[in-house]
Amino acid sequence: QGERTHMSFTRLTIALTVLGAFCLLPFGSAFAQSDNAYIQYRQKVMQAQGANMGAIGEILKEKLPLAANIADHAAQVSESAKLIPSAFKHKVTEGMTDAQPKLWTDWKEFEEKAGDLQKAAAHLASVAKGGDMAAIGEAVKGVGKTCGGCHKEYRKPKEESYKNKMK
Numbered sequence: 001q002g003e004r005t006h007m008s009f010t011r012l013t014i015a016l017t018v019l020g021a022f023c024l025l026p027f028g029s030a031f032a033q034s035d036n037a038y039i040q041y042r043q044k045v046m047q048a049q050g051a052n053m054g055a056i057g058e059i060l061k062e063k064l065p066l067a068a069n070i071a072d073h074a075a076q077v078s079e080s081a082k083l084i085p086s087a088f089k090h091k092v093t094e095g096m097t098d099a100q101p102k103l104w105t106d107w108k109e110f111e112e113k114a115g116d117l118q119k120a121a122a123h124l125a126s127v128a129k130g131g132d133m134a135a136i137g138e139a140v141k142g143v144g145k146t147c148g149g150c151h152k153e154y155r156k157p158k159e160e161s162y163k164n165k166m167k
Contacts, residue, residue, distance in 0.1 A: 035092040042087035042099075048080045049147070056140055060133065070136060074121075074128035077143065081121040085114045096162045103154040110154060117146040 052073040059066045059073075091104045103110050124139040158164070 035090075036095060038087075038090040038092050039095060039097045042084075043097075045080055045083045045087045049077060049084075052076045052080070053140070053143065053147075056136075060137055060140065067131065067133065071125070071128040071131075074125040074136075074139075078118070078121040078125040081114070081118045084117065085111055096166075098156040098161050098163075100154050100156055106153075110150070113146065113150045113153070117143070117150065120146045 056070050056073045056077075058064060059070055088099065088103060088110070091101075093099060093101045093104075120139070120142045124136070124143050127135045127139040156162075
């Protein structure tokens with residue numbers, strides 16, 4: 001009878017496992033990520049880059065008494081720069097995106113340019129800790145140059161932007 005109880009328990013376990021798998025099927029499809037979710041994620045990563053670079057620019061340009069904040073903004077630029085390759089790994093060229101298909105056909109070059117940005121951003125973060133405003137200004141230009149290199153190659157021109165199509 002012990003063997004029969006064990007077989008019943010095994011059958012019950014199998015039945016519950018199968019039932020559980022079927023119950024999770026609707027949720028599994030809900031967890032499948034849409035292309036739009038990838039677009040939104042990568043836009044948020046890029047917006048973080050722009051917001052922090054913009055904040056540094058305002059502090060420098062307007063000579064705001066917030067120089068101590070530059071190091072924090074620069075650190076955030078450096079950290080978010082590391083996220084860019086993974087943010088673009090999933091190929092999406094249609095919809096509310098300005099990424100050009102060339103980004104994925106030239107993936108290795110894109111990764112190299114993203115690596116250049118990471119190096120420039122790390123340099124900015126390092127220089128910003130020292131507080132030398134002239135050195136920070138030069139490092140900001142270096143980051144800007146690497147950003148522009150990718151934007152020129154892999155982002156649609158403003159006149160082709162999805163944003164203009166929405167107007």
